[in-house]
Amino acid sequence: MPAAPEEIGKKEVKTKELTVNMGPQHPATHGVLRLVLELNGETVVKCTPYVGYLHRGVEKLAENRTYMSALPLTDRLDYISSMANNIGYCVAVERLFGVEPPERAKYIRTIMAEMTRISSHIIGVATHVLDIGATTLFLYSFRDRETLLDLFEMTCGARLTVSYPRIGGVRNDVSQEFIDKLYEFTGYFPETIEREYETLIDRNRIWLQRTKGIGVISAEDAINWGLTGPTLRGSGVPYDVRKHAPYDAYDKVEFDVPVGKNGDVYDRYKCRMEELKQSNRIIRQCIEQMPRGPIMAPDAPKFTLPPKDKVLTDMESLIHHFVLITKGPIASPEGEIYSATEVPKGELGFYMIGDGSGKPYRMRLRSPSFVHVSVLPELCKDALIADVIANIGTIDIVLGEVDR
Amino acid sequence: MNVFGMTVPAGFELATSIAIIIVKIAVIVAVTMLHVLYATYFERKVIGHMQVRLGPMRVGYHGILQPFADGIKLFFKEDVVPAEADKTVFKIAPIIPVFATLSAVAVIPFFDGFVIANINVGLLYLFAMSSLAAYGVIMAGWASNSKYSFLGGLRSSAQVISYEVPMGLSLVGVMLLSGSLNLTEIVKAQQQYWFGMYLIPQFLGYFVFMVSAFAETNRTPFDLPEAESELVAGYFVEYSGMRFAFYYAAEYIGMIVMSCVAVICFWGGWTLPPVLVDAVPALAAVPGIVWFLAKVYFHVFLYYWVRATVPRYRYDQLMSLGWKVLLPLALANIVVTSVVKFFAGS
Numbered sequence: 001m002p003a004a005p006e007e008i009g010k011k012e013v014k015t016k017e018l019t020v021n022m023g024p025q026h027p028a029t030h031g032v033l034r035l036v037l038e039l040n041g042e043t044v045v046k047c048t049p050y051v052g053y054l055h056r057g058v059e060k061l062a063e064n065r066t067y068m069s070a071l072p073l074t075d076r077l078d079y080i081s082s083m084a085n086n087i088g089y090c091v092a093v094e095r096l097f098g099v100e101p102p103e104r105a106k107y108i109r110t111i112m113a114e115m116t117r118i119s120s121h122i123i124g125v126a127t128h129v130l131d132i133g134a135t136t137l138f139l140y141s142f143r144d145r146e147t148l149l150d151l152f153e154m155t156c157g158a159r160l161t162v163s164y165p166r167i168g169g170v171r172n173d174v175s176q177e178f179i180d181k182l183y184e185f186t187g188y189f190p191e192t193i194e195r196e197y198e199t200l201i202d203r204n205r206i207w208l209q210r211t212k213g214i215g216v217i218s219a220e221d222a223i224n225w226g227l228t229g230p231t232l233r234g235s236g237v238p239y240d241v242r243k244h245a246p247y248d249a250y251d252k253v254e255f256d257v258p259v260g261k262n263g264d265v266y267d268r269y270k271c272r273m274e275e276l277k278q279s280n281r282i283i284r285q286c287i288e289q290m291p292r293g294p295i296m297a298p299d300a301p302k303f304t305l306p307p308k309d310k311v312l313t314d315m316e317s318l319i320h321h322f323v324l325i326t327k328g329p330i331a332s333p334e335g336e337i338y339s340a341t342e343v344p345k346g347e348l349g350f351y352m353i354g355d356g357s358g359k360p361y362r363m364r365l366r367s368p369s370f371v372h373v374s375v376l377p378e379l380c381k382d383a384l385i386a387d388v389i390a391n392i393g394t395i396d397i398v399l400g401e402v403d404r
Numbered sequence: 405m406n407v408f409g410m411t412v413p414a415g416f417e418l419a420t421s422i423a424i425i426i427v428k429i430a431v432i433v434a435v436t437m438l439h440v441l442y443a444t445y446f447e448r449k450v451i452g453h454m455q456v457r458l459g460p461m462r463v464g465y466h467g468i469l470q471p472f473a474d475g476i477k478l479f480f481k482e483d484v485v486p487a488e489a490d491k492t493v494f495k496i497a498p499i500i501p502v503f504a505t506l507s508a509v510a511v512i513p514f515f516d517g518f519v520i521a522n523i524n525v526g527l528l529y530l531f532a533m534s535s536l537a538a539y540g541v542i543m544a545g546w547a548s549n550s551k552y553s554f555l556g557g558l559r560s561s562a563q564v565i566s567y568e569v570p571m572g573l574s575l576v577g578v579m580l581l582s583g584s585l586n587l588t589e590i591v592k593a594q595q596q597y598w599f600g601m602y603l604i605p606q607f608l609g610y611f612v613f614m615v616s617a618f619a620e621t622n623r624t625p626f627d628l629p630e631a632e633s634e635l636v637a638g639y640f641v642e643y644s645g646m647r648f649a650f651y652y653a654a655e656y657i658g659m660i661v662m663s664c665v666a667v668i669c670f671w672g673g674w675t676l677p678p679v680l681v682d683a684v685p686a687l688a689a690v691p692g693i694v695w696f697l698a699k700v701y702f703h704v705f706l707y708y709w710v711r712a713t714v715p716r717y718r719y720d721q722l723m724s725l726g727w728k729v730l731l732p733l734a735l736a737n738i739v740v741t742s743v744v745k746f747f748a749g750s
Contacts, residue, residue, distance in 0.1 A: 020551050042719050133716025139455035206625055206715050386718040
């Protein structure tokens with residue numbers, strides 16, 4: 001029976017939030033992130049992230065491996081910037097061991113880290129833009145990333161899981177061809193950013209409407225949540241490990257730390273775009289300044305495997321090889337260290353305890369993506385569903401690093 | 405009665421005219437479906453080249469047979485019906501958009517005199533049919549019994565209803581100028597101008613119409629109902645095989661129909677601007693269907709071009725654009741057109 005006119009609107013209608021499970025299989029969660037959203041219409045009332053679907057126990061695995069064979073584990077953290085993770089690990093072990101890599105190795109590492117930053121940032125921005133609906137930038141950036149991956153392949157034979165740096169240096173020297181091609185890339189890349197990336201997005205009204213004033217986090221909150229990297233700098237905090245605690249060759253090159261103002265999605269995007277140009281600048285300076293010389297520290301045989309051809313012909317190398325494989329680095333120190341490096345996503349910290357054996361007694365990772373996921377509920381509160389996607393994109397997480 | 409020069413015997417006139425209509429329908433449906441197949445190919449190629457890649461290259465020369473490979477694949481895919489779905493509605497839903505959009509083709513004059521149903525309310529009929537297609541989306545969203553489909557269906561119904569209004573109003577200017585709802589008459593009325601198109605006096609109407617058409621056909625930047633990255637595929641997330649293909653087909657037929665309407669109402673249909681024909685008399689010898697298709701293909705290209713360029717609107721932004729920008733623009737267009745027509749004395 002239809003309700004009488006005066007009764008309409010008086011009857012109490014019971015409503016409740018719609019719970020939507022977003023992920024772990026979802027195209028916009030950048031991997032296996034699972035978000036449980038409570039929706040009131042299109043508005044998100046509550047967002048709860050669940051992590052752990054990609055947990056492999058990297059920290060525990062490292063305890064059962066010698067220092068040098070734990071290196072490939074770090075490739076799989078943030079798998080699109082594995083070179084930077086490797087370098088972070090090597091820097092940590094070097095600090096623990098008190099080893100200083102030679103100048104040339106430092107420059108090579110800096111170049112590699114910045115190449116990684118470019119390739120990670122263009123993926124970060126590209127997938128972010130793709131999630132918001134523009135497809136073309138994604139393909140453009142993959143074209144440019146391809147150049148960088150080819151260069152990685154040229155140097156170490158691998159494109160993604162590189163394991164190229166070594167404790168006390170790098171695995172092998174870079175070729176002249178590598179230098180030439182990279183220099184050529186740095187010549188045209190800034191123009192590519194301006195001509196192809198920024199013209200597509202920067203002044204696009206829809207993009208501006210989708211990103212300005214969305215996912216705002218104040219500088220104070222950002223610090224309190226422990227955000228680092230471009231996600232923090234978008235809120236206007238000029239914190240960068242490369243500037244504040246330089247490692248490798250960062251104290252010898254000039255670069256700016258771009259910061260945002262409003263701490264919204266747009267500012268973080270701008271920070272990443274600006275960092276692309278700064279990374280490009282760093283690479284150019286490194287190539288121009290790079291000295292000749294050895295690529296491994298003089299006492300390298302104590303902690304890094306000798307070249308294979310030497311093992312087969314040289315007695316001493318054979319002994320070193322045997323000891324390193326069976327027991328780990330010779331004269332591993334006791335002590336603990338926290339070492340931070342600036343990977344593309346933020347501050348990657350390694351906390352390591354050495355007990356004198358060839359294996360780390362404890363390795364604890366402070367991964368930026370994990371910290372960034374924790375801020376998602378804050379960003380997504382009272383946002384629309386579409387903003388959740390924008391927020392996932394803007395914190396630029398990689399689940400391999402979140403779950404470790 | 406005379407068909408292809410042969411005289412039809414008395415008593416068979418009705419049967420003959422029905423036969424002619426059936427043949428016409430068969431031809432148009434076949435041609436439309438072929439267009440749908442190749443619209444997907446065209447889209448993948450166009451967007452591919454815009455995005456520094458090649459698009460389909462494997463099946464046939466430069467992937468020319470790709471649409472058939474896709475069609476065959478979809479046809480033989482397993483037809484999955486979710487256990488919790490409302491099965492009847494779930495099965496009916498995909499048929500509605502295809503039926504509605506294909507029916508809309510019936511009133512479109514492809515060239516002078518070639519139209520299945522030359523009815524006097526052609527434009528209204530087109531609107532009716534394009535609105536009907538929304539039912540398929542809403543029913544799919546509801547019947548799938550999935551939260552993602554449901555959200556997609558809700559978005560779509562809200563979107564289609566919101567954009568129907570400015571779209572209808574944007575064409576009122578054309579109706580005022582031509583004084584007819586018959587599509588053939590509208591094309592002929594445009595020939596009175598030296599430029600042969602309503603594009604120039606009705607630029608505002610054309611703009612509103614095109615934006616609404618993008619929204620009506622759920623294309624980027626208004627592809628919220630199927631927002632891949634948010635709702636995975638939106639209302640048809642639970643569909644597979646041929647039923648899934650129906651939604652795809654409906655979307656492309658919708659695109660082509662909307663392009664046809666744009667061409668007929670604003671670009672002079674199969675005709676060329678009289679000033680151009682006067683200047684180059686040889687152009688008059690080219691069949692009208694060529695110009696018509698060229699104009700339609702340009703509009704279809706426009707859909708792809710936009711898709712490769714812009715991101716997606718958010719739900720609330722989409723709504724405010726529809727009601728706060730396009731609707732006032734369309735109304736302003738009506739007022740201006742009426743005033744000008746009143747004082748210019750038609």
